[in-house]
Every structure is written in C-alpha cells, then in structure tokens.
Amino acid sequence: MASYAVIGLGRFGMTVATILAETGMEVLAIDKDQALVDAISGKVTQAICINSTDEEALRNLNLDEMDAVILGIGSNIEESILTAAILKKIGVGMIHAKVENELHGRILELIGVQKILLPEKxxxxxxxxxxxxxxxxxxxxxxxxxxxxxxxxxxxxxxxxxxxxxxxxxxxxxxxxxxxxxxxxxxxxxxxxxxxxxxxxxxxxxxxxxxxxxxxxxxxxxxxxxxxxx
Amino acid sequence: MASYAVIGLGRFGMTVATILAETGMEVLAIDKDQALVDAISGKVTQAICINSTDEEALRNLNLDEMDAVILGIGSNIEESILTAAILKKIGVGMIHAKVENELHGRILELIGVQKILLPEKxxxxxxxxxxxxxxxxxxxxxxxxxxxxxxxxxxxxxxxxxxxxxxxxxxxxxxxxxxxxxxxxxxxxxxxxxxxxxxxxxxxxxxxxxxxxxxxxxxxxxxxxxxxxx
Ligand SMILES: Nc1ncnc2c1ncn2[C@@H]1O[C@H](COP(=O)(O)OP(=O)(O)OP(=O)(O)O)[C@@H](O)[C@H]1O
Ligand SMILES: Nc1ncnc2c1ncn2[C@@H]1O[C@H](COP(=O)(O)OP(=O)(O)OP(=O)(O)O)[C@@H](O)[C@H]1O
CATH class of the missing domain: 3.30.70.1450 (Regulator of K+ conductance, C-terminal domain)
Known part of the structure; x- marks a missing residue:
C-alpha cells in the first residue's frame, strides 16, 4: 500500500490527507497546530504535531521511504521553502507542493520540488x-x-x-x-x-x-x- | 460574442480575465487597485478602477447584460459578500465566485451565486x-x-x-x-x-x-x- 506524508493541514493539505486516507492509503499528517492534528488524528494512519522547519524532528520520520511528500504550506512562504530544502536534504524522492505565487513556485522548482500547484491559476x-x-x-x-x-x-x-x-x-x-x-x-x-x-x-x-x-x-x-x- | 465582467484581479481573477480576453471574449476587468487595472488595461476590452461595494458605480456598468460576472475577491470576505449581494440586486443573471472557505461559499450560495469555487479544495x-x-x-x-x-x-x-x-x-x-x-x-x-x-x-x-x-x-x-x- 502506498504511503504519503502531508505537511501543513490547511484547506489544501487537509483535503489531500483526508481523501488519501479514505481511499485506503497510509497517511502521516503533520502540522504545527495541535488543534488541526487532533481534528485529523482519527482519520489517518498517524498525525503528529511538529514544526516542519525542525530538521531533527523530520529526520526521525523516515520520510525518504514514503511514495511522496505533499507540502501544503502556503501563506508562510519562508516556512514552505525551508521545509522543502530540508526534505530534499534528507533524501525525499517525490514532493508535490502548493504555492502562493509564481515566485514561490520558481524557488521550489530550483530546490528540486517535482510538482508545483498554484490552485488559483x-x-x-x-x-x-x-x-x-x-x-x-x-x-x-x-x-x-x-x-x-x-x-x-x-x-x-x-x-x-x-x-x-x-x-x-x-x-x-x-x-x-x-x-x-x-x-x-x-x-x-x-x-x-x-x-x-x-x-x-x-x-x-x-x-x-x-x-x-x-x-x-x-x-x-x-x-x-x-x-x-x- | 460573449461578454464577461471580472471583479477582483488577484491570482484567480487576473487568470480568468486574461484567458477570456485571449480567446476573443469581451471582458470588463474591475479592481479597486489602480496598478492592477493599469497592468491589464491593454489586454481586455475595458478596465476600470472602482470599489465593487459602491452600488451606484456598479449600476452604471450594465452588468445585468453580461453573460456572467466572475467574482474573484477572496481574503476580503465581507467585500466579496457585499459585492455579490449588490450584483443580485441589480439583476445580474449568472455569477461565478471564488471563495476563501466553506462558510464563505455557503453565504454566497444563500445570496444566489450559482457557481462556487474553492481552489484549494x-x-x-x-x-x-x-x-x-x-x-x-x-x-x-x-x-x-x-x-x-x-x-x-x-x-x-x-x-x-x-x-x-x-x-x-x-x-x-x-x-x-x-x-x-x-x-x-x-x-x-x-x-x-x-x-x-x-x-x-x-x-x-x-x-x-x-x-x-x-x-x-x-x-x-x-x-x-x-x-x-x-
Ligand atoms: N513550519 C510549519 N510546520 C508545520 N506546519 C506548518 C508550518 N507552517 C505552517 N504550517 C501549517 O500549514 C498549514 C497551512 O499553512 P498556511 O496557512 O501557510 O497556508 P495556506 O495557504 O493558508 O493553506 P491553505 O490554502 O491550504 O488553507 C496551517 O495549518 C499551518 O499551521
Ligand atoms: N471592494 C473591492 N472592489 C474592487 N476590487 C476589490 C475589492 N476588494 C478586493 N478587491 C481586489 O480583488 C483582488 C483579490 O482580492 P483578495 O486579495 O481579497 O483575494 P485573494 O483571495 O487574495 O485573491 P487571489 O487568491 O485570486 O490572489 C485584489 O486585487 C483586490 O484589490
């Protein structure tokens, strides 16, 4: 069974994590907001409350063994960019990221994120x-x-x-x-x-x-x- | 030729107005930010700088004769809701609106907006x-x-x-x-x-x-x- 991590449980991330879990995928949901982690914890394989810019915390999650990591941090652009850079550093193969604007998308592309999504566009x-x-x-x-x-x-x-x-x-x-x-x-x-x-x-x-x-x-x-x- | 008005030239509205104009449609682009109006004015039929919550200003635009009005105001939820209510009052037939969250969508539905779009979802x-x-x-x-x-x-x-x-x-x-x-x-x-x-x-x-x-x-x-x- 495929396994995915979803970082950032906003409108986008919560939608992705919930539907992936509903279709039977293994889902690790991550957010720095405890209330959102609590809200999803019954629906996914595992839900944890960490700050994704904490490299040590991310290293312990074996994210590089997942089929893909979905990065759903938008308005906090710096946190998204820093998180993406850490994910590439720890060896994550496939990253899909929602972005806030074209420039944000361009930076993530340069970091090596494979799929960039600008929902409004x-x-x-x-x-x-x-x-x-x-x-x-x-x-x-x-x-x-x-x-x-x-x-x-x-x-x-x-x-x-x-x-x-x-x-x-x-x-x-x-x-x-x-x-x-x-x-x-x-x-x-x-x-x-x-x-x-x-x-x-x-x-x-x-x-x-x-x-x-x-x-x-x-x-x-x-x-x-x-x-x-x- | 079909004619459309696009109110709010953010990432969503700017995309809609530009592509509609490229495919030969008549497009009236509206925003309260003069810089955005200037940026699009060469690409669409007409671009004007007004505040869409100003009922008098909207009445003079014959929006009720358009094929549809696209409402692209998101983070300013109250301005979106007030604008939608005015559009219905002046007799606009078809409204497509981008929304910020489910609640925003629910309110616009009750006002009579026909197509609600939550891009992240x-x-x-x-x-x-x-x-x-x-x-x-x-x-x-x-x-x-x-x-x-x-x-x-x-x-x-x-x-x-x-x-x-x-x-x-x-x-x-x-x-x-x-x-x-x-x-x-x-x-x-x-x-x-x-x-x-x-x-x-x-x-x-x-x-x-x-x-x-x-x-x-x-x-x-x-x-x-x-x-x-x-
Ligand atoms: N460093 C971080 N570590 C973990 N979670 C984070 C971090 N930064 C932001 N988040 C979480 O990511 C989620 C989405 O972040 P943000 O508000 O930046 O994006 P958004 O564009 O508003 O999201 P959406 O459009 O999907 O609603 C929020 O729930 C937020 O708590
Ligand atoms: N009352 C108003 N009258 C005219 N234009 C408005 C009004 N309120 C907001 N706008 C314009 O609508 C555009 C989008 O608004 P807003 O920032 O609320 O949405 P957004 O969700 O950030 O947009 P997007 O996601 O499409 O980038 C902006 O360019 C803003 O200037």
Missing amino acids: IVGTQLAKTLSSRNILEYTTLTTGLGVMELLAPPEFVGKTLQELALPTTRKINIIAIKYNYLTVSDEGHNLIEQRINDMPGANDIINEGDILVLMGKTKDLDNLVDDLA | IVGTQLAKTLSSRNILEYTTLTTGLGVMELLAPPEFVGKTLQELALPTTRKINIIAIKYNYLTVSDEGHNLIEQRINDMPGANDIINEGDILVLMGKTKDLDNLVDDLA
Missing part, C-alpha cells in the same frame, strides 16, 4: 476555458497534453452522422460519448425528459440539436476546433 | 485522487458526473484484448485511447522509444505492459474500478 484557467465558448460545458486538460471537452452540438454538426463528420481523420478528435435528451412517460403519465449517455457512439449515430458531445483529443486540436466554431 | 481533491492509485496518472472529473482517468495498465489487463476485458458491459467504462511505447530507430541508428496514442482502440487491440489507458465513465464506476484494483 489552475481553477481560473479551467473556468475561463469553460466560459470562452458558450457551447463548452466543460473543458479539462490532462497532464499529458490530452484534453476532454463537453461541447453543446454546434449547428454545423446537427443532423450529421459521426461518419459524415469524420472528426478523427479531419481533426484528430474523437467523440467518446453523446449525452442526449430522451423523452419518456412517467408512471403517472406525464412527459419526462431524461438525460442519457450513449457511451459507445457508432459511425451511423446522428447528432441532434441539444446533444452534448464529449470530445477527446490533444488540447491543441480541441482549441483549433473551438476557434473554428466561434 | 478542487486542486487538493484532484491530487489525492491521482496519488491514491500509483497506476492513476491523471484523474479528472467533469461537472456532469463523468470522469476521465489515465491508468497504467494493471497486471490483470495485460495481454488481454478490449473484447476480452469487456469494460463497457461489465463496468460501464470505455477505453477511449491507449498510449503505448513504440520502438523506432533514429536517423543515426539509435534505438528510440516514442510515446504514441491509439485514439480509436478496437475490440481486438491487445493491452501491453506499460500501456496507459485513457478511461471514461461515471465517476462512481471509475472509483469502483480503482477500489477493485487496489
């Missing part, structure tokens, strides 16, 4: 992409350059089959699912509209108005499609 | 899901209950065809792409490993060790798969 980017096209209901990028987008079927797609659109060949984009409205009748005889998912769309499936297309492809190919439709 | 959840299975390289949830996951092919899948695995029928999960390592030879005759994507996996495709499977399905079905593989 990540969430701001995703919201802007989703808003930038009223047809886009959701736009998500995966780390490896692939993206998934939920797009309200644009007029130029309506009435066409997947074969006619030929998105995979013309645009290197796949329609991986189609959400459509299905008219049924309730037990009491009322008309009901249910949203259903066709998760194995075939070449002869026709796109109707109001359908939501779940598209997958490289982010640059998805962005090109959005630009052309705008 | 969103990013913390995504990191924890990605870490909780060493096989998961990426786990992303779309708002509508669908999820996409990049999973290192688990041992029990290796050597099997997609037909044999029958994920769509047994687990309601689709393999929408397979990333695999392709051995080629460079111009100078060296062995090279390239990562390629098979974005139209067929029933007879075989899963090899080291393949990365891009899976799509309802988040509960993806979570079940992860639990069973753990």
Whole structure:
C-alpha cells in the first residue's frame, strides 16, 4: 500500500490527507497546530504535531521511504521553502507542493520540488476555458497534453452522422460519448425528459440539436476546433 | 460574442480575465487597485478602477447584460459578500465566485451565486485522487458526473484484448485511447522509444505492459474500478 506524508493541514493539505486516507492509503499528517492534528488524528494512519522547519524532528520520520511528500504550506512562504530544502536534504524522492505565487513556485522548482500547484491559476484557467465558448460545458486538460471537452452540438454538426463528420481523420478528435435528451412517460403519465449517455457512439449515430458531445483529443486540436466554431 | 465582467484581479481573477480576453471574449476587468487595472488595461476590452461595494458605480456598468460576472475577491470576505449581494440586486443573471472557505461559499450560495469555487479544495481533491492509485496518472472529473482517468495498465489487463476485458458491459467504462511505447530507430541508428496514442482502440487491440489507458465513465464506476484494483 502506498504511503504519503502531508505537511501543513490547511484547506489544501487537509483535503489531500483526508481523501488519501479514505481511499485506503497510509497517511502521516503533520502540522504545527495541535488543534488541526487532533481534528485529523482519527482519520489517518498517524498525525503528529511538529514544526516542519525542525530538521531533527523530520529526520526521525523516515520520510525518504514514503511514495511522496505533499507540502501544503502556503501563506508562510519562508516556512514552505525551508521545509522543502530540508526534505530534499534528507533524501525525499517525490514532493508535490502548493504555492502562493509564481515566485514561490520558481524557488521550489530550483530546490528540486517535482510538482508545483498554484490552485488559483489552475481553477481560473479551467473556468475561463469553460466560459470562452458558450457551447463548452466543460473543458479539462490532462497532464499529458490530452484534453476532454463537453461541447453543446454546434449547428454545423446537427443532423450529421459521426461518419459524415469524420472528426478523427479531419481533426484528430474523437467523440467518446453523446449525452442526449430522451423523452419518456412517467408512471403517472406525464412527459419526462431524461438525460442519457450513449457511451459507445457508432459511425451511423446522428447528432441532434441539444446533444452534448464529449470530445477527446490533444488540447491543441480541441482549441483549433473551438476557434473554428466561434 | 460573449461578454464577461471580472471583479477582483488577484491570482484567480487576473487568470480568468486574461484567458477570456485571449480567446476573443469581451471582458470588463474591475479592481479597486489602480496598478492592477493599469497592468491589464491593454489586454481586455475595458478596465476600470472602482470599489465593487459602491452600488451606484456598479449600476452604471450594465452588468445585468453580461453573460456572467466572475467574482474573484477572496481574503476580503465581507467585500466579496457585499459585492455579490449588490450584483443580485441589480439583476445580474449568472455569477461565478471564488471563495476563501466553506462558510464563505455557503453565504454566497444563500445570496444566489450559482457557481462556487474553492481552489484549494478542487486542486487538493484532484491530487489525492491521482496519488491514491500509483497506476492513476491523471484523474479528472467533469461537472456532469463523468470522469476521465489515465491508468497504467494493471497486471490483470495485460495481454488481454478490449473484447476480452469487456469494460463497457461489465463496468460501464470505455477505453477511449491507449498510449503505448513504440520502438523506432533514429536517423543515426539509435534505438528510440516514442510515446504514441491509439485514439480509436478496437475490440481486438491487445493491452501491453506499460500501456496507459485513457478511461471514461461515471465517476462512481471509475472509483469502483480503482477500489477493485487496489
Ligand atoms: N513550519 C510549519 N510546520 C508545520 N506546519 C506548518 C508550518 N507552517 C505552517 N504550517 C501549517 O500549514 C498549514 C497551512 O499553512 P498556511 O496557512 O501557510 O497556508 P495556506 O495557504 O493558508 O493553506 P491553505 O490554502 O491550504 O488553507 C496551517 O495549518 C499551518 O499551521
Ligand atoms: N471592494 C473591492 N472592489 C474592487 N476590487 C476589490 C475589492 N476588494 C478586493 N478587491 C481586489 O480583488 C483582488 C483579490 O482580492 P483578495 O486579495 O481579497 O483575494 P485573494 O483571495 O487574495 O485573491 P487571489 O487568491 O485570486 O490572489 C485584489 O486585487 C483586490 O484589490
């Protein structure tokens, strides 16, 4: 079973530690605030109250044997930087750190932290992409350059089959699912509209108005499609 | 063309305003800090320096005609709450707001803000899901209950065809792409490993060790798969 240490139990660190523990991972939670340590101690493998800038205290925890250390100290930038430097010194392999701003991120990168996360920027980017096209209901990028987008079927797609659109060949984009409205009748005889998912769309499936297309492809190919439709 | 107002140009608001403008949207950027207004004024349709708690000033901006208002005030919680209340009063239809904590979010919800975003929690959840299975390289949830996951092919899948695995029928999960390592030879005759994507996996495709499977399905079905593989 994988094991993780989470240093700093603010909004970010507490979320990470709690969900990792819920999915059955071994979690060591660390914070200098005793009340936060007490709040989490029943949910994780171990919770201890130490100051992470105390090198001796960190050395005794065998953090270098963990799968990763998650550093969730934000507004105390100096404490975050000092802690990261100590973690690298004692041989921790993989560090994921939340940062306060770009400069904080740059410093941690230079120290050797592998994954830098600026929550406001990540969430701001995703919201802007989703808003930038009223047809886009959701736009998500995966780390490896692939993206998934939920797009309200644009007029130029309506009435066409997947074969006619030929998105995979013309645009290197796949329609991986189609959400459509299905008219049924309730037990009491009322008309009901249910949203259903066709998760194995075939070449002869026709796109109707109001359908939501779940598209997958490289982010640059998805962005090109959005630009052309705008 | 869609039009948006962004109130508060911190890390979140500045990101949203800049990307919306880059994708060609009409953007009105607002902040009480003149330096931030000056910094963005060349990139957006209009940038003005006002205090968003000044009801008269907000009334003159026709914000109710915008497609949405994005509220990016965080640490000044009272200013955020007062601004949201004024926006609802002057008839703004759609508000997306970043919040500082759960309580701040709860209050804005009661005022009528439609989309509440707590960046630390969103990013913390995504990191924890990605870490909780060493096989998961990426786990992303779309708002509508669908999820996409990049999973290192688990041992029990290796050597099997997609037909044999029958994920769509047994687990309601689709393999929408397979990333695999392709051995080629460079111009100078060296062995090279390239990562390629098979974005139209067929029933007879075989899963090899080291393949990365891009899976799509309802988040509960993806979570079940992860639990069973753990
Ligand atoms: N040197 C330290 N050793 C241990 N814990 C620390 C140290 N410095 C800060 N912390 C803890 O880390 C947590 C988060 O720190 P901080 O307040 O700096 O970040 P934050 O950006 O506000 O966090 P979040 O955004 O996740 O709420 C707090 O619970 C704090 O007690
Ligand atoms: N009443 C107000 N009117 C206009 N702008 C405001 C008002 N209150 C705060 N702002 C601006 O909103 C921006 C973000 O505010 P604040 O510092 O409260 O949030 P934050 O959580 O630190 O932001 P972020 O996390 O996005 O960096 C700042 O640029 C600030 O000048």
